Amino acid sequence: MKTIGQYILLFLLLLTCRQTVQGQQLSSEQGELKGISSINQTTAKAIVGFLASDELEGREAGWKGGKIAGNYIASLLAQMGIKPVFEDYFQPFEAYRVERQKKGRLEIHPDSIEKFKQGVHQKYEMRNILAQIEGENPDEIVIVGAHYDHIGYDPMLENDQIYNGADDNASGVSAVLQIARAFKESGIRPKRTVIFAFWDGEEKGLLGSRYFTQTFVSINKVKGYLNFDMIGRNHDETNPQQVVFFYTAGKPAFEKWLKESIRNYALKLKPDYRAWENPVGGSDNTSFARLNIPIMWFHTDGHPDYHMPGDETDKINWEKLTHITEASFLCLWKMANESF
Ligand SMILES: [Zn+2]
DSSP: OOOHHHHHHHHHHHHHHHHHHHHHHHHHHHHHHHHTOOHHHHHHHHHHHHTTTTTGGTBBBTTTHHHHHHHHHHHHHHHTTTEEESSSEEEEEEEEEOOOOOOOBBOHHHHHHHHTTTEEEEEEEEEEEEEEESSEEEEEEEEEEOOBBOOOOTTTTTSSOBHHHHHHHIIIHHHHHHHHHHHHHHHHOEEEEEEEEEEEEEGSSSSHHHHHHHOOOTGEEEEEEEEEEEOOSSTTTTTTTTTEEEEEEEOHHHHHHHHHHHHTTOOOEEEEEESSSSSOOOSSSSHHHHHTEEEEEEOOOOOOOTTTTOOOGOOHHHHHHHHHHHHHHHHHHHHHHSOO
């Protein structure tokens, strides 16, 4: 026999359960909204401003400025509470080549390294940075990445000696960091595991992404890769909303997702859609496309400061960078949760 008080308690308990179930039903859309609301221009300015400051000396892979950039990215990931893929955020690797007068390419393959070690050689120590949010099904993985290295400085240049690389590719790093935070802020566990990657040594031959794709034991679980390289400038000042969107031609869903994202959130972007049969070339998408992993790549195209000391923070189009970050968050959200 129950008392009236017990019936009231039971009723309240049932009511709470029902609200929780309703909360879960609504949560994917609410999560997407919470995630996208966390992306903003202030964060983009803070990240690009630091990475492209003169004190980081152009972030050349293996050099002091590049190492400080890596430490900064890892500390932001730790602050967000996003877990590393390995024991810590760093995936160290070595690249070797002959001494500098012979101008040979840097190589990361163990067989090449053995050969270099027999003569006079250069050795670079580089680090990828990798963090992840585990999905409901960790047997499927999607990755979003950008290279954080650039081309350093030249003390023999007169006047500006530092290749700041604000667009190339501090802009892309800011997008990956904001997207990582957006996934965390959403409060939703994605269906697939999402890895947030920051590649080293891209400017020296896509070394970091190549090392990762050649050594990652779960590479066969990777279902898609979204790349950023240079997403902060105007190629044509009369068309400041332009962005080039490369994607694997066999995946028309990628173009559909971007169109829907721009429409649903009224983003000020005019993409140049470029379906690409075999998207090998240009940037770190190459390392994934070689393994037939579908890719998307956002890129705002060339400009006169490309690989010049004038690639500075004050020339970034912040509104465009932020809208590309929002659009790509939405595309990655779909890549992590939907079938394609
Ligand atoms: Zn680049």
